[in-house]
Amino acid sequence: MYRSRLQSLEEKRDTRNATLIFIATIGLVIGLGWFTFKGLPKLVVYLSNAQSKTVDKNDLIPPPPPTFSVAYSATNSATIDIPGLAEPDSMIYLTQNGDSAGKLKASADGTFVFLGIALKSGSNSFQSIASDASENQSKPSSTINITFSDKMPEINIDYPTDNLKISTKRLEIRGATDQENRLTINDRWVMVDSQGKFLTTINLNPGENTLVFVVTDRATNILRKELKVTLE
Numbered sequence: 001m002y003r004s005r006l007q008s009l010e011e012k013r014d015t016r017n018a019t020l021i022f023i024a025t026i027g028l029v030i031g032l033g034w035f036t037f038k039g040l041p042k043l044v045v046y047l048s049n050a051q052s053k054t055v056d057k058n059d060l061i062p063p064p065p066p067t068f069s070v071a072y073s074a075t076n077s078a079t080i081d082i083p084g085l086a087e088p089d090s091m092i093y094l095t096q097n098g099d100s101a102g103k104l105k106a107s108a109d110g111t112f113v114f115l116g117i118a119l120k121s122g123s124n125s126f127q128s129i130a131s132d133a134s135e136n137q138s139k140p141s142s143t144i145n146i147t148f149s150d151k152m153p154e155i156n157i158d159y160p161t162d163n164l165k166i167s168t169k170r171l172e173i174r175g176a177t178d179q180e181n182r183l184t185i186n187d188r189w190v191m192v193d194s195q196g197k198f199l200t201t202i203n204l205n206p207g208e209n210t211l212v213f214v215v216t217d218r219a220t221n222i223l224r225k226e227l228k229v230t231l232e
Helices: 002-052
Strands: 079-085 091-096 099-105 111-118 122-131 144-148 155-159 164-166 170-177 182-185 188-190 197-203 207-216 222-231
Touching: 091 111, 099 111, 155 207, 155 222, 170 207, 182 197, 188 197
Parallel strands: 164 222
Antiparallel strands: 079 111, 091 099, 091 122, 122 144, 155 170, 170 197, 182 188, 182 207, 207 222
């Protein structure tokens, strides 16, 4: 009787152990399945990214010099944006008048933009280099020069004088401004020669005539001046 009871206890223990082993096996299978469908793709992505970030020590080819895409050479704005193109994902270092003006990473398509670069009064010279993941550096880029000026242009009108009264219908207008300035008189473009002088004629109407001079410099600063001339 004792032996029979002992045998019964052993059978229960074996059954319990078998149940525990079965449950553990099911849990392991479920865990492996979860990892396969959820964790494995993440692991693959992680390993792929890690591999892509590995620096290639055998890469000795420097990137090409960056290029700028600035469409003007003068401005009256105290700050500007400087866009450009370089090797994708390279680091771009910008200098302004020989001093560091910042750095940034080019995008995956190679474009970059330095935002809000403060200009100094007068000429500003910009140049850049690119550095790739293997720390190869490009040759310096071409230099661009941007002039900053917020001063109004000047004009000297030699003839006519303000409130002039004349009896001839045809009026000669002459004076001088900076040779690079654009000049209009009553919305008509007037040529300025290499010395900054201008000479033109207009026909007056009887009575009071208003002459409107508009001078625009390279930095798009605009000066407007008016004169009155009366045809008697």
